[in-house]
Amino acid sequence: MRSYEIMFIVNPNTAEEEIDKISSQLEGIITSGGGTVEKIEKMGKRRLAYDVDKHREGFYVLFVIAANGDIIKECERRLRVIDAVIKYITVRCDEEARRLGKIKHYRQKRAARRGSHPKPAPAQSVEEAMQ
């Protein structure tokens, strides 16, 4: 299982129920395929940075899921088919999360070791962050 974020933009003229329907459809695909939905966030209407299919605005929805490749494939296929969805992106984020965990762990260890010297010099901290 890998963690992904799927973000898609719905046509701003669609009704709220329609958006809910699309989300529940997607959720159905994910759960039936053995994945889990961690978060569904409706980010609301936003101005698009450029025109997409002559739309200047869009309704953003974000899914945070844990799934495997087949489920993602199916989700993307489905998003392509639905007319109301004008754009989507899938981002894999488990590797990034692992990297962050490592950094955090390292920082904690370092902080524990430095307990007696609570304040490292700022010039030094830049060097540390680079490594």
Added chain:
Amino acid sequence: MKSAKEKRPAGQKQYYRRKKVCKFCVERIDAINYKDVKLLSQFVPERAKIMPRRISGVCSRHQRQLNDAIKKARNIALLPFATE
């Protein structure tokens, strides 16, 4: 700071240049997220091009991450590819 105090041949202008530092290193921002438009838009000036490192002072590692994030954000219409 040091270089401004060095002796230069006559006629050459002396000016003070502040040392640039990487924003992400100093503020300890580990993750550069493509959804964080506010942060990313600091690195895309008017023409919507990605700001070069020599101007922003971002270190190479963070510039790479920043690049990826900006390109993702462009893909989902959070940031423009170009402005008119």
